[in-house]
Amino acid sequence: MELLPVFQWLEATAVGTTIRESLWLFPMIQCGHLLGLALLGGTVLVGDLRLLGWGLRGEPVETLAGKLQPWMVGALGVTVGTGILMFLSEALKCYYSPPFWYKMGMLVLATGFAFTLRRRALGTRWGRVTAIVSMGLWLGVGFAGRWIAFY
């Protein structure tokens, strides 16, 4: 399937055009994206550190994971929502940006992992491995994401 026409169409949508032509909108959305990212990072790290036996080790793993879950989902919602808006405003640039594609791949893996294997690993002997994989994937998402601006 040829994706380029889809990206061209996305860039031409009213939302994409409005953001692109506004002076303030893109920077403001970026700020929201960063703040969502910080919260997402916090919820992921507190959970993963616990799986490694660090951080909030006074709490049972499952209880802590349950308390972090709504904040993680909320933070992911903000980050993905603002991310889609930024993408719409520069879909063509993203199409030609290698870091964008790496990021999307890592994002699918990281979210998929967070809501499947990471959940199942809670309280098992796979906890430590799970934490390291989780942190590695999210680090990859963040790293590749920042590089969309450069390449």
Added chain:
Amino acid sequence: MNLLPFFEWLEGTAGSVAIRESTLLYPFIETSHVLTLCLFLGMIAMLDLRLIGVGLRGVPVSDVAGRLLPWALGGFVLMAISGMLLFYSGPVRASGNVFFRIKMVMIGLTGINALLFHFTIYKRVADWDGDATPPWRARLAGICSLVLWCMVVICGRMQAYNWFDKVKG
């Protein structure tokens, strides 16, 4: 006191030029700055949410503070180092940028807020450690911290835009 001559000298040093003109070093430092922000602000946000009484309810406040703040501190050190390197790569423009100046003031205020919290209401944390909703002074400290750090992030991001620069760079 006019610091501009000092910043002009700083901008001309070999290290500053090297970072500024590098292909990979500058993006690497900037990426480190963003990623360590997740470590630092992520941890701070979890503590603030607990102080406000909306997140991690049921976990003792002293546990959240005692076990997460060392990580936040580590994140802060890395963030400060990468931030200083970013500043070092272009001190003339950064120091004149209004968002940078607001950001520095905000960081100072977060420090005052943290000190006030630690030396007043947190001294008596044993009295309210397990409360799902901490006393109002602790909640206020949490709200102030969150708001101030959000402003730091926003100013930091806006600093990259040259709308108000005297010299467009």
